[in-house]
Amino acid sequence: MTWDANLLWQFDMLILLMMVICAVAALSLKGLVSSAVVTGAYSFFTCLMWTHMMAVDVAFTEAAVGAAVSTVIIVATAQYINPWSKD
Amino acid sequence: MFPVSFYQIAPVIALCASLLAVPLIAVSGRHPNLREFWTFAAAALKFAMVLSLTGWILAGNVITVDLINVLPDISIQLRVDSFGMVFALVSSFLWIAAALYTVGYMRGLAEHAQTRFFVCFALSLCATIGVAFSGNLLTMYLFYEMLSLSTYPLVAHHQDREGRGGARKYLTFLLGGSVGMVLPAMIILFSLSGNLDFADNIYGGIIPQGTGNLLVTILFVAFLFGFAKNGIMPMHAWLPGAMVAPTPVSALLHAVAVVKVGVFCTARVMLYIFGIDVMDELNLGVAAAYIVSFTIVTASIIALTKDNLKARLAYSTISQLSYIILGVALLTPSAVQGGLIHIVNHAFAKITLFFCAGAIYVASRKKNISEMSGLGRVMPFTFGAFALASLSMIGAPPVGGFITKWYLLVGALDAGQTAIILVLLASTMLNVAYFGPVTYKAFFGKPNDSISENPKIKEAPLIMLVPIVAAAIISVLLGIFPHIMMQFVRMVTT
Amino acid sequence: MKPFARIILFLCAVMMLTATVDLPDWADPGSPASTHLSPGFIEQGYHETATPNVVTAVLADYRSYDTLFESVVVFAASLVVMLVLRRTSTGTSRIKHFRPKREGRDTILRGAAQSIIPVMQIFALYVLFHGHYSPGGGFQGGVIFGASFILLSLCYSLKFAMQRFKEKMVLICCACGALLYAGIGAVCLAMGWNFLGYAGLAGLLGVTDVMARSHGILAVEAGVGITVMAVMVSLYYDLASGGDMEEGL
């Protein structure tokens, strides 16, 4: 397993782009629950990124914690907050 | 006579005597007689200790005791030399007198919170002796602050609007001066010279060669005004304000402890930190002399306008304190001697005056001079003492004040400061102008109705009268036998 | 305030981007991070800890003190959330909140959950205990295990999950996992080694020092796993029910 920086750089860029889109979307979406879900998506792309960087264990954790449990917990929290509040 | 080690312990005992008395006084608050006993015991112990050191000091020795090393280069150090000895003797002796008088006064008026009063009294005396015996600037500063804080409850004793305002002003000026000016000046000084110990003689000082003139001048000004207890205008404003305190406190503040500590600190710093040579070189002495001359004259003029006896005495104090600094600032040996001996002379005279004011108040509840017309016939001893003390203030022979004036005039002549001589003369005239009428009216004025018709007005209780008369007599004795104290003062200048 | 916040954000971004100019290339084998300590870990890791997965060896042995406190961080999080949210008195009027209705969609969900949860749990255990050889370990295993309970409560109901994994039990697990970890450290201490020096277990287990380290890693990973699993569940219980443990998401 050798690392070639040129291999799949388009894939790399795509993931990074998606991450940025998700981050911006999470901030700009009005509904808290939708924001939470987008955060989950962001975590998923991060997870892909980690895998791409060959850090499988980190990817693993990101998938379990970031994409799954945090999203659930954020959604669970969000339901107690007025979904249309300004902050 | 004593083993040397005694001389190491005695200053500490003198310092701690009143400190040890504090818990005892506090605990025995319910038994006034026991409480007063502790005060007297401590006062007597303190005076005895100070007295026992005189012979050794007169023999030309200097005692230094290191108490605690608080900072790596500086320790809390006691140092007994002739300069401090003068002040220590006066203050420890006058504590006994003041304590006697206080008991009479407080009981006569049935004042509240007497225990707190005596506790703070003892604490402030401890601080006073601490300043007198301090071996370096930091120690002096420590006791200086202790004095400011421990006299606060005394000034605020009445706990009414006036007492509160006066006490607030009191602390504002004293803390403002010490924290705002003395502390930074002290630290700058420490950075410059690496230590804060007082120099061995009054000429050299400890400021290293080559320090910028401007910096030295700034330091000098900071110390001169920073020790706000010395009452130099414009830092004098607390003094009339602190007038609201009970009379024994005023006596303590204005005659012994507080103002004298201020003056003592100023003189100590001028002589032992800056040194005569440096002050002479930069003309700081002359500058200081003119600054205090202004205070002398202005305060006297203000005193003239005051009808309240204690207020008049307060402005008189401001004026008289500046004599001491004036003497030191003139930098000639005679002037310095004159200034230092005035610490003693003024203490005895002014405490007499305040005691009298208090006695008059206890006996007749009168505060204003205009109401005292003819009162001297009813209270001959009180007003007799008042007259003697006034003479001392004025500087008439044979009372102690004369000695001061003499040396100051000689010193001013030596220094060639004609203007200062004029100031001294003018001040003497003003003193006559504001003290003369008080005595004159009391003895020869027409008694007004409230006095002639009130048979209850008579001399104050004996316990108050004794200190008054004693202090007045000592005042006279100081004029007749000045050499006892002059021995100490001469040692300072040699 | 908003433009101000944007300026700060912009400045931070500029600062961080500036820093990248100087950084070594991505995955540069000559970078300090790859040359300073990593070779040591890679070369000696197996011989010193009998753990082929260097990451696990570093995490749970070389830097085991960090990992102890990381699991304590997780433990602290659950404690904080519980202290802030959990209320004992019930029946008081609560804020009305959005609650999805469950009727009519339970069967598929439950069916899926029934089949997936056992697999998840076994997988979690595998991840946990196979950490010596493959990516994984206490944190990942614990999270997956915890997620299985969260899934259970999502698909059934909070009550249903809480019957199987009681709140009290969750809290005990939170503390016990960390306690197991710290306890192993203390046992090593008692055996005359430094805190967390797993070689101290050799005498107790009757194995060599190196194997003892391997076993020690396994035990602390189990401790981490227990704590993380319980904490995940505890966080979910508290957050989903708003602290009253009555009704959840």
Place this chain on the structure above:
Amino acid sequence: MMDQTPVFIIAIPLFASLLLTLIGPLGPRVAYGLLIGALSLSLGASLATMVRVVQTGQAIHYYMGDWLPPMGIELVIDHLSAAVLVMIGVCALLSGIYSMHTAGQDNHDRLNNYYALFSLLVTGLLGMASAGDVFNLYVLLEISALASYGLLARGGGKAYFATFKYLVMGTIGACFYLLGVGYIYIMTGSLNMADLADILSRESLQESVSIRIGFTLIILGIWTKMALFPLHAWLPNAYSRAGTATACLIAPLMTKVSVYIMLRMMFTVFSADYIFNQIAWSSLVIYMASAAVVLGMITAFAQRDMRKMLTYIIVAEIGYMTGGAWLANTAGYTGAVYHILADGLMTLSLFMAVGAIIYRTGDTSANAMQGIFRRMPITAAVFLIGAASIVGIPPTCGFFSKWYLLQGAVQAGAWIFVAALLIAGLMAAIIFFRLLEAAFFGNLDDEGLSVGHSAPHSGTGAVQMREAPLTMLVPLAVAGAALLGLGIYTNEVVTYLIRWSVPAGF
């Protein structure tokens, strides 16, 4: 046994906090006992370690898991950390004892969990003070931060919002720190402080932009954590709305330990040479510190709520320490370190005194101070000592720290800082004088004077003396005595502890 003391300092409160969550059914008494026992043992271990450090004159290295650094993690207890450890231990124990009556106020249930967090916070702080590894420090920073969020939020009501603000700021601070550590790790490949110092002293890294930005991020993170002036907004509300027991623990310790971390980062990981010659921000930081000092005091002056006033004073005190550390000379450094110890005790005694007054009067405003000298003389005396210490009156320890700071500022020619310190001293005098005057006179506003005047004359029966319970009074008195003791033994503290840790290059 003796060479294991460093780990006992941290492990004992850690075990206590884990056990505390399990012993809920045994009741609050047991929990309290366990907490106090653990804190005392931990303090004992700290003291033993300090004695060892002072005796041997060199730092103690404790290798976790017997792995030698830089591969493993080590605890390093040198003179500086020993002093801070003992300070933390003392403050934690005193506030622990003090919490007996006050902790129950906002914890009717789950007192054991509250105490578990309490103990965990202490663990985190002790761990930070003894860490020899920058990442380990981050983990412990997170522990103490998390625990403090939980404890502060227990104040209820407005405390939730204040704590949330603190949480956001605290998390940003921690993230900055972590990012900085990340950059430095990429550039050096090491996390061990001593190893880092060694690598960073190399010529090639002195100029590196990444290292510089790493340092910037770390310092910004720490400044956020310690509430240095422009980043202080979270502190006053968070601390003043917390419960009394919490405030007494957190207010003296959290920010002080953050200052300790700043010193560690500046002088142990990076070097004085790098900070003052390569980065050369010191004049800017001195301005910030001066602003912190003056504005903190001015804002404190404007407060009517006593605890809020004290929290603004903390902001000012942080300015003292930051300024001292960035003066780049021995006196300034000594002042900063000494002030860490002194300010911990000062803040503790003031918060405890105010807490006792609030406990008895139920009033958090300055009105509560009225007549305290008569009703609660011991509390009032401690408050007086604490106030004198903040103002800087000898022989309290506050005077000596101010002495060193001023000396350092004078030597460095930082006149703005000198002025700020003096103004702050005077402001503090006014602030406390106002309160003490009320405490002495027994009334606050001029209108009520007649009432106040009659009270003292009407005899002792009018005001009854009612001190706080003994468990509050004893720690209070000890803290007050410690203020004087630390002041009197300044020389020893400076000679045996602080002098040894003065960084090279001063």
